[in-house]
Amino acid sequence: MDNQTPDFVDQDAFTLDQALVEGVMREGAAWARPGLEQYGRWITRPDIIAAGFAANRWPPVLHGLDRQGRRQDRVSYHPAYHQLMRHALEAGLHAAPWREPGTGAQVARAARYYLHSQVEAGHCCPLTMTFAAVPVLQRYRPDWLGKVLALAYDGDDKPPERKPGLTLGMAMTERQGGSDLRANTSRAEPQRDGSYLLRGHKWFMSAPMSDAFLVLAQAPAGLGCFLVPRWWQGGRNGLELQRLKDKMGNRSNASAEVALAGAKGWLLGEEGRGVHTIIEMVALTRFDCILGSAAGQRQAVVQAVHHARHRKAFGERLIRQPLMRRVLADLQLEVEGSLALGLRLARALDDSTVPGEAALVRLGTAIGKYWVCKRTPQHAAEAMECLGGNGAMEDFITARLYREAPINAIWEGSGNIQALDVLRVLDSNPDALAALRGELTPVLAAFPRLGRTWRALEPLLKHPAPELARHVTERLALLWQGAILARGAPEGVARAFIDSRLGEGGLTFGTLAPGCDLELLLGRALAGD
Structure with missing residues (x-):
């Protein structure tokens, strides 16, 4: 159809995501690449995309009583929901790192969960809770583990x-x-x-x-x-x-x-x-909230950039329009930081016996849950706007991404709860701050803006006031994201993030700091597409 964008189908969503490829390699899961490439092709199959739409279009139905008034207490789901659940459990999204722990196990699972969530976010909730409950069951009810860790799904009542x-x-x-x-x-x-x-x-x-x-x-x-x-x-x-x-x-x-x-x-x-017992499960569900929100950001970028590469306006493709290029590059930059933080936390889970890594998980899940999840609604709205009127239609995934975007910020403790939890960890666990300082110190000299921001923040961390909890958490999130990118991403990505998020960037997407390498960022959004 004239000047309409073709569907984004039958692609390798893993290989096209350069930030994901690099992150998986950087954080120790290079061995998982063949399986992730296969998964990346699966999530862009037309029938799988259609299943995501169907599961969302036809929500579950409660059957409380039967026709004779007897309790049923049963919920029925669309077949597409069961199709996606079955594939996820057979792929081990609920259990793989617990079944076969080792180098990069959590990172590989995180990458696969990030890909899977881009199809449809809602059904990932039971996957997350099952994954997060395993350590509690290991400690107190190992007799349940056999079937919880099984790579099988049965949705029958x-x-x-x-x-x-x-x-x-x-x-x-x-x-x-x-x-x-x-x-x-x-x-x-x-x-x-x-x-x-x-x-x-x-x-x-x-x-x-x-x-x-x-x-x-x-x-x-x-x-x-x-x-x-x-x-x-x-x-x-x-x-x-x-x-x-x-x-x-x-x-x-x-x-x-x-x-x-x-x-x-x-x-x-x-x-x-009870709270102490369940908090380990809650920490892992918060971790998946970070991954799920990063996945929503990624899918939004895919849709926006793919559209801009095919749609013409005012005599030129949108991807060549100067202002649109800045918006798209900024949306990609947000994904770079969100994904980098999520995969770094996954490596900390893999290395939780290493001094400081467990403390980093405890602090980092609260920081990431606050910031990544809170950034996603604005990100989804901007990406939806890139598609114009089509973006707001329910038969485009951008509309669903927008409706989904606030959920992870609310689930498992909303913003104030997360920010206050950050202060609680800083106050009670000196190892957490030391571990975070260790993440930052190697790159402060090479990136002076990081150093200045850290030095300005450090005095507030000694006795942080509750009313500053959001400010402290936001600064820590941006510092840590910048440091991760400085240590592992291309220098142009790291500098763009640090300068735009901690320096001269504006308050909306598309207001990057001067001198950012737009071509680099746009190329990473859909590498080779």
Whole structure:
């Protein structure tokens, strides 16, 4: 059709993403390249793209009661959702680094998750929760690990003993408290067999068709974390689904309000230590929020640059229009920083036994969750604008990316929670700041703007005031992103990022610092396309 952009299909989305290729090599997962190239081709197949649209277009449906009034508490999904879930679990997105830990295992999984999320973000929620629950299960309920780590998916509504593989969800927040988990009022009553009966209500239960959940409830000695299976002894386990949330984004994933009607559960850890127990899972879900947001940014850039390379306006292709070039280059620059931070955190997960790396994960997930997720809505809006009117239409993925963009900033603790968590880690864990300082020090001399920004920030880190939490977190995020790029990306990318984000760049995309290498950035957006 005259002057309309062809579909972006049947490409190698891995090889075309130069920042991803370099990041995977830099962070220790070069061995994974052949599989990632195969995955990059899979995500651009027309049938897989269509499955992403279908899963989002036809959201899950709650079947609370049958026609005779008997409880069903079942959620049904479009077949496309199950298709994407099956491929993801068979590819090990929920389990690969736990099944085969080693050099680059987390990095390879992060890269694959980043690619997979570009197809459709909603169904990645149960993948993330299953992945994030494994360390908790390893510590307290290893008997569940066999099927949780299995590379198999069964979306049928039946007991776990009849399934080849299992997925996990979680239920933490309640209507009266939200992020204030200490305000939870659901009760856990101890039983003679060592189990507990849970009674109360949860305002958000993520992925309610999962096979088991990590649930917070008040035990006699305080808030506890409990493993609650959806089925127990052949019947449903007192989890009564009241309604599904009608969300602006994340449409393919069900989020439910649930009554705990005497649900059977088993304590993980100790009574009174529930938040401490579940925080390890939450840290890993926040990590995936970073990857998912970076993936949304990447898909937005792909669509915007592909469109600009084919669409003509005012006698010239958009990609040659000076102002559009600056916008597109700036959008790509944001992806460079977001992805670099995510993959660096993945390497820290791989090296968590190395002194300082575990502390870096604890601090870095809060920093990255705050900044990368918060930048994504503006990024999605700018990319959508690059497509003009088409970008706002629901049959273009940019509209879905825009609706999806705020979700990761809210899920697993919104901005204020993350920023205050950064201050909490800085105050309680000196190793975290030392580890971050170690990331910055080698490049401060070569990039003076980084050095000046760091020296201005350091005094605030000694006793950071709560009202400065957002400022401190933003500066740390930009410093760390700049340092990662300075150590591993082409110099032109690093200088463009540091000068634009910490120097003379403006407040909207397209206002890069003077002297940025636009040709370099645009070439990296879709290498060789």
